[in-house]
Amino acid sequence: MADLSTSLATAASGMQAQASRLRHVSENIANADTPGYHRKTISFAEMAETGGVETSPVHLDRSVLARIYDPGHPLADETGHYDGSNVDLVIEVADAREAQRSYEANLRMFDQARQMTQSLFELLRK
Numbered sequence: 001m002a003d004l005s006t007s008l009a010t011a012a013s014g015m016q017a018q019a020s021r022l023r024h025v026s027e028n029i030a031n032a033d034t035p036g037y038h039r040k041t042i043s044f045a046e047m048a049e050t051g052g053v054e055t056s057p058v059h060l061d062r063s064v065l066a067r068i069y070d071p072g073h074p075l076a077d078e079t080g081h082y083d084g085s086n087v088d089l090v091i092e093v094a095d096a097r098e099a100q101r102s103y104e105a106n107l108r109m110f111d112q113a114r115q116m117t118q119s120l121f122e123l124l125r126k
Contacts, residue, residue: 004117006051011110013052017044018103020055025096028087035075036065037085039092061086 024040031037039061044053063086071080 004113004120007113008110008117009050010052011106011113013047013050013054014106015103015110017053017055018099018106022096022099022103024058025092025099029089029092029096032085032087032089032092034085035068035073036083037087038062038065039085039087 021042024042028039041059041061043056043059045056046052047054065086066084067081068084069081070076073082075082
């Protein structure tokens with residue numbers, strides 16, 4: 001029974017981690033055209049005591065911001081350039097798909113462990 005509880009907790013932590021990742025990817029996509037925006041990233045680490053997953057604090061991608069030439073933009077300097085964002089939409093869409101698929105895999109694992117627990121309780125009632 002403890003193994004099934006551990007499986008449920010592990011799958012739930014995986015779903016939480018992927019939901020957090022998807023939230024940050026969504027923020028990155030929404031701010032892709034925001035001047036001066038730095039892409040947000042998170043990483044995962046295994047929780048030693050439960051085997052689940054935890055997320056790190058949010059990190060800002062410090063790669064160089066794109067320089068955009070638009071002399072009419074209110075943030076443009078004397079050369080007509082301003083700092084764009086460092087968000088690459090292709091990477092963000094790929095990250096979103098990966099997070100969605102990982103979330104779905106954890107959801108299937110959670111559902112399977114829940115069904116096994118339910119079956120065990122039905123056997124014990126007999």
